[in-house]
Amino acid sequence: MSTAALASDANHAPTEPSRFTTRETGLLAFLCTEGSLFTTLIITYIIFLGEKMPGEIPGEMPTPSNSLDLGLVIINSICLLSSSLTIYFALSARKRGAHGLYLVWFGLTILLGLEFVVGTGYEWYDLMTKYHLFPSTNTFGSTFYLLIGFHCLHVLIGVVTMSIIWAFDALRWLTPKCEAPEIVSWYWHFVDGVWVVIFTLVYIVGR
Amino acid sequence: MASIDTPSTPKDSTTVPLITRLHGWVISVDHKRIGIMYLLMSFLFLILGGVQGLFIRMQLWGPNGTVVDADTYNQLFTMHGTTMIFFVLMPMLGGFANFVVPLMIGARDVAFPRLNAMGFWLSFFGGCVLYYSHLGAEGLYGAASAPDIGWFAYAPLTSPAFSRGNATDYWILGTTLTGVGAISLAVNMVATIFTMRAPGMRLTKMPLYVLLFLVDAILILLVFPPFAAAQFMLLLDRFLGAHFFDPQVGGSALLWQHLFWFFGHPEVYILALPAFAVISEVIPVFSRKVIFGYLSMAAATIAIGFISCGVWAHHMFTVGLSDTLDTFFAGATMLVAIPTGIKIFNWVATMYGGRLRLQTPMLYALGFLTLFLFGGLTGIMLASPPFDWQASDSAFLVGHFHYTLVGGILFAFLAGFYYWYPKMFGRMMSERLGIIQFAFTYIGFNALFIPMHIVGMLGMPRRIYTYTDPSWTIWNQISTIGAFMMAIGLLLFLYNFFSSLRHGKIAGDDPWDAWTLEWNTTSPPPCYNFKEIPTVRSRRPLWDLKHPDDPDWKHE
Structure with a gap:
């Protein structure tokens, strides 16, 4: 009795072709987890939206409407969302074999992501110095820094990961078949998609 | 220079120095070795959590017990619960997933072997972080040396005001780390099962074991992140003065309960599905029949996965939610009984008319069936809010969930140990010792937990460090005797496990x-x-x- 006997069996049923590669499936599973994480954070933000401290005088405490500034955030959002487009151009260039063009678009994506992180830093600096909004100020502060912070952390992780891949690819250490750029782009699109939800909730609906 | 035919590196385990062999295990990314390491980790923490349980039982031997003081007692039941859930049953799950699933689908390893190793070491590190609280948690205040917040850590017990020192922080970090480990395990399982099956093994041709682990992994992916998010909020509360769980400043203590139990209840099914998986393999093989109702088993599994995500607030009936919510969650909870009942009927129908072989794996599987059924029935009782208002936080409830978690899940895993041990090590575990162990564990278990139901009905709350009512004494004493019988049974198991490595019959x-x-x-x-x-x-x-x-x- 050996495995050979099993394998040599004639007219065996074919396996269904897998739609995704192993790595893609792994990433999709990971994104499910991330989706669950962000859903929790977003629900928490909604629960505490408009929550006041007992005995709070209106206008005394920072709220979304009196402290969130749209200007910088819109610039950040444009950068982040257009980076989804640039990474798409980068990958289609890579598929065509246009290595130089790919590196340019991919590098641009990294810079746009970096702008978002730095921009968020400036936004937070303003909130802390001008409006004295800290996680300990009120539940708006707690939930705001938690939600935006978690998202920004994801952007930062994406920037670091993409930088490593960019450097490896610039040195031509990765084979053209390597799935890493494709997979990091899926992650990047996910982070961008989450931002659309967060931006709508925090800066439009909740403001 | 050595000639080609003399082996230059002797592979025989007796000649390789111990340190080299251990190093080989530490750096291993082989799913079988990681699986076995998960199982060994669960043994380590089983001993720790078991000793804590024994101390609890000794303290409750008679009224006004003086074995430990009240603070220590709080730490004992917190550590006991956390250890048993996160560092005993979860690693057993990880062990059986890692060792068996790739073999069963005809794969050479899991999808991401290094991620797999990282998951194991994170889980183990999480356990070490939790237990480090005994040494390093006192902080500046000379406060509690281990977490004393209960395993579900309700607010405001965890707030800086009521939980001084760093014990709670070690609890947060330890459980979060092991949660990240569980997520990496689940990512691995999903990718492995979806893309690495042997040719011809369609999703509908998978053994039930693999299907159940697939559903299990998806559940892990969905419910561990809310738990991690809640833990982060708690950390922010404790270190940055945030107000998530502080009602005095607009926060919500109830939110913690929702987030925790949204994880906590599916977690029970995350632990139970692997147990069902083991039983679904053992019962057909030892009844010499194909599993009864494969498709209904598969459907019931997926139904359990879905329903388990919508029942969490049955842990919160005593909080005072609205009647509508109580009704919804009571109904949803009773609904779980249907797919679970389908499973139990299918297992029984598989045995019906079969040629039963009562070897150790089958003994434990039968033990599982009886005990899990018992736990399930008391579960349906507790699903009804009027009954739950009386029995919640009583010893009755403690008896109930030990029947599902220990009588159900641990017995199934013991069946799994006896069943796959020959595959893991090439030797059989001793049947004779296994039967003696079964007698000790089964009788001890029932002696330990049946009286809890009774004394709970008499009004004994859980988590009290002592009592004065003399009419509770006899039931508590039976419990304590049962606890020691069960401890003997589990020690016999560990002895059997390790002595069979050398002395077991060659298995083939x-x-x-x-x-x-x-x-x-x-x-x-x-x-x-x-x-x-x-x-x-x-x-x-x-x-x-x-x-x-x-x-x-x-x-x-």
Whole structure:
């Protein structure tokens, strides 16, 4: 009795072709987890939206409407969302074999992501110095820094990961078949998609 | 220079120095070794959590017990619960997932071996972080040395005001780390099961074991992140003065309960599905029949996965939610009984008319059936809010969930240990010791937990460090005697496990005459599992091979 006997069996049923590669499936599973994480954070933000401290005088405490500034955030959002487009151009260039063009678009994506992180830093600096909004100020502060912070952390992780891949690819250490750029782009699109939800909730609906 | 035919590196385990062999385990990314390490980790924490349980039982031996003081008692039940859930049952799950699933689907390893190793070491590190609280948690205040917040850590017990020192922080970090480990395990399982099955093994031709672990992994992916998010909020509360769980400043203590139980209840099913998986393999093999109602089993599994995500607030009936919510969650909870009942009927129907072989794995599987049924029935009682208002936070509830978690899940895992031990180590565990151990564990378990139901009905709350009512004494004493019997049983198991490594009967490749692919390779399997990846045509590929005249695929 050996495995050979099993394998040599004639007219065996074919396996269904897998739609995704192993790595893609792994990433999709990971994104499910991330989706669950962000859903929790977003629900928490909604629960505490408009929550006041007992005995709070209106206008005394920072709220979304009196402290969130749209200007910088819109610039950040444009950068982040257009980076989804640039990474798409980068990958289609890579598929065509246009290595130089790919590196340019991919590098641009990294810079746009970096702008978002730095921009968020400036936004937070303003909130802390001008409006004295800290996680300990009120539940708006707690939930705001938690939600935006978690998202920004994801952007930062994406920037670091993409930088490593960019450097490896610039040195031509990765084979053209390597799935890493494709997979990091899926992650990047996910982070961008989450931002659309967060931006709508925090800066439009909740403001 | 050594000639070619003299082996230059002796592979015999007796000649390789111990430190080299241990180093080989530490750096290993082989799913079988990681699986076995998960199981060994669960043994370590089983001993720790078991000793804590014994101390609890000794303290409750009689009224006004003085074995430990009230603060220590709080730490004991917190550490006992956290250890048993996160560092005993979860690693057992990880062990059985890692060792068996790739073999059963005819894969050479899991999808991401290094991620797998990282998951294991994170889980283990999480356990070490939790236990480090005994040494490093006192902080500046000389406060509690281990977490004393209960395993579900309700606010405001965890707030800086009520939980000084760093014990709670070690609890947060330890459980979060092991949660990240569980997520990496689940990512691995999903990718492995979806993309690395042997040719011919369609999703509908997978052994139930694999299907159940797939659903289990998806549940882990969905419910561990809310728990991690809640833990982060708690950390922010404790370190940055945030107000998530502080009602005085607009926060919500109830939010913690929702987030925790949204994780906590599916977690019970995350632990139970692997137990069902083991039983779904053991019962057919030892009844010599194909599993009854494969499709209904699969459907019931997926139904359990779905429903388990919508029942969490039955842990919160006593909070005072609205009647509408109570009704919804009571109904949803009772709904779980249907797919679970389908499973139990299918297992019984599999045994019906079969040629039962009452060897140790089957003994434990039968133990599982009786005890899990008992736990399930008391679960339905507790699902009804009026009853729950009386019995919640009583010893009755403690008895109930120990029947599901220990009587159900641990017994199933013990069946799994006896069943796959020959595949793991190439030797059999002692049948005689196994039967003696079964007697001790089964009788001890029932002696330990049946009285809890009674004394709970008499009004004894859980988590009290002592009591004065003399009418509770006799039940508590029976419990304590049962606890020690069970401890003897589990020690016998550990002795059996480790002594059989050297003294067990040589097993051969297929000692149980089983039907799934893992028995088609050597025991223990080589590091590449299969010389040639087998082609599968039915749910019992080995049956086809052994009975070419009447293969399964003609009937499925």
